[in-house]
Amino acid sequence: MLKVSLYRYNPEVDQEPYMQEVELDTGGKDLMVLDVLELLKGSDPSLAYRRSCREGVCGSDGMNINGKNGLACVTPISEALKNGKGGNKLVLRPLPGLPVIRDLVIDMSLFYKQYEKIKPFLLNDTPAPAIERLQSPEERAKLDGLYECILCACCSTACPSFWWNPDRFIGPSGLLQAYRFLADSRDTATEERLSDLDDPFSVFRCHGIQNCVNVCPKGLNPTKAIGHIRNMLLSRAT
Amino acid sequence: MVNSVTNLGRNGLADWLVQRVSGVVLLAYMLVVGFYLLCSGSDLSYEQWSGYFDSTFMRVFSTAAVLSIVSHAWIGLWSVSTDYLTERLMGGRATVLRLAFQAASAVVLFTYLVWGIQILWS
Ligand code: SF4
Ligand code: SF4
Ligand code: FES
Numbered sequence: 001m002l003k004v005s006l007y008r009y010n011p012e013v014d015q016e017p018y019m020q021e022v023e024l025d026t027g028g029k030d031l032m033v034l035d036v037l038e039l040l041k042g043s044d045p046s047l048a049y050r051r052s053c054r055e056g057v058c059g060s061d062g063m064n065i066n067g068k069n070g071l072a073c074v075t076p077i078s079e080a081l082k083n084g085k086g087g088n089k090l091v092l093r094p095l096p097g098l099p100v101i102r103d104l105v106i107d108m109s110l111f112y113k114q115y116e117k118i119k120p121f122l123l124n125d126t127p128a129p130a131i132e133r134l135q136s137p138e139e140r141a142k143l144d145g146l147y148e149c150i151l152c153a154c155c156s157t158a159c160p161s162f163w164w165n166p167d168r169f170i171g172p173s174g175l176l177q178a179y180r181f182l183a184d185s186r187d188t189a190t191e192e193r194l195s196d197l198d199d200p201f202s203v204f205r206c207h208g209i210q211n212c213v214n215v216c217p218k219g220l221n222p223t224k225a226i227g228h229i230r231n232m233l234l235s236r237a238t
Numbered sequence: 239m240v241n242s243v244t245n246l247g248r249n250g251l252a253d254w255l256v257q258r259v260s261g262v263v264l265l266a267y268m269l270v271v272g273f274y275l276l277c278s279g280s281d282l283s284y285e286q287w288s289g290y291f292d293s294t295f296m297r298v299f300s301t302a303a304v305l306s307i308v309s310h311a312w313i314g315l316w317s318v319s320t321d322y323l324t325e326r327l328m329g330g331r332a333t334v335l336r337l338a339f340q341a342a343s344a345v346v347l348f349t350y351l352v353w354g355i356q357i358l359w360s
Pocket of ligand 1: 171
């Protein structure tokens with residue numbers, strides 16, 4: 001039997017959040033954490049969480065699994081238990097730092113607001129060519145390790161700087177995307193993008209703690225992207 | 239862009255750069271003074287110690303170190319105050335508290351600055 005500890009909170013009924021202890025027969029299989037949730041929801045339909053693709057593509061089931069943020073659908077129980085906190089028990093909590101709507105579902109508005117701020121689309125003031133804007137293979141290669149982000153928010157909600165200033169610090173996810181457009185050869189708005197970022201909070205609240213790198217389920221490195229942005233700001237100003 | 243009037247430089251980059259440069263100056267200063275202390279051993283007299291700081295080089299270097307401490311500390315304390323003394327964490331009274339904390343830090347650091355320069359150059 002697998003012991004599971006679940007964060008439960010339904011603001012319409014509960015005064016405050018509590019941890020619910022349940023047990024589940026996994027039939028000895030090393031299920032994914034999402035499978036565990038699906039089985040539990042079978043017996044208690046009031047359990048709330050987000051999920052869609054169940055294969056690490058949509059980014060909707062980010063949660064805190066035994067103390068570490070990750071996607072439930074691609075985290076096997078065995079790996080979750082290795083995270084340390086909880087011993088032999090699976091401990092599931094919502095992503096930290098943002099308001100909880102219900103159970104494992106958080107309000108991501110601030111996260112998306114930061115994403116919106118960096119203008120996540122190509123800006124180009126030159127006349128559009130007849131078919132498409134071309135890139136050389138080298139130019140395209142610069143986007144590797146950046147475009148793969150699925151906006152699951154595992155990184156930003158693991159970042160202390162984002163916990164303290166989610167309204168002013170863009171956060172690792174948004175900054176990775178900011179660099180994705182700064183690095184794109186088809187984008188001509190580099191100057192505006194950089195001047196939008198050059199304040200004491202948007203980029204410079206990053207203290208290089210690297211929690212973000214540690215949790216990204218896609219293996220991306222926001223800290224490195226933030227370093228690139230800082231260097232761009234530096235070479236523009238000196 | 240998030241503007242602020244109480245940070246040290248005009249923008250985030252300036253603060254960041256000042257923080258790095260002042261850090262390097264302080265490290266170099268500690269190494270130089272630490273090395274002198276190590277070399278002179280335990281029988282260091284007051285005359286030797288004060289003579290060491292009397293040279294123009296040490297006066298300039300010490301002044302740079304004092305300036306570095308003050309700016310480094312201001313940027314650090316300002317960051318701490320805008321991380322923890324915020325409306326998000328403590329509600330409406332945060333603004334008053336943050337301003338009070340920043341004012342107190344400014345008074346202490348300004349005193350250090352003037353006092354340090356006075357000691358070095360009088
Ligand atoms: S490296 Fe920067 S962005 Fe990443 S967790 Fe640390 S402070 Fe946050
Ligand atoms: S960088 Fe990684 S952890 Fe952060 S939102 Fe993108 S995919 Fe998720
Ligand atoms: S359900 Fe889509 S990423 Fe997990």
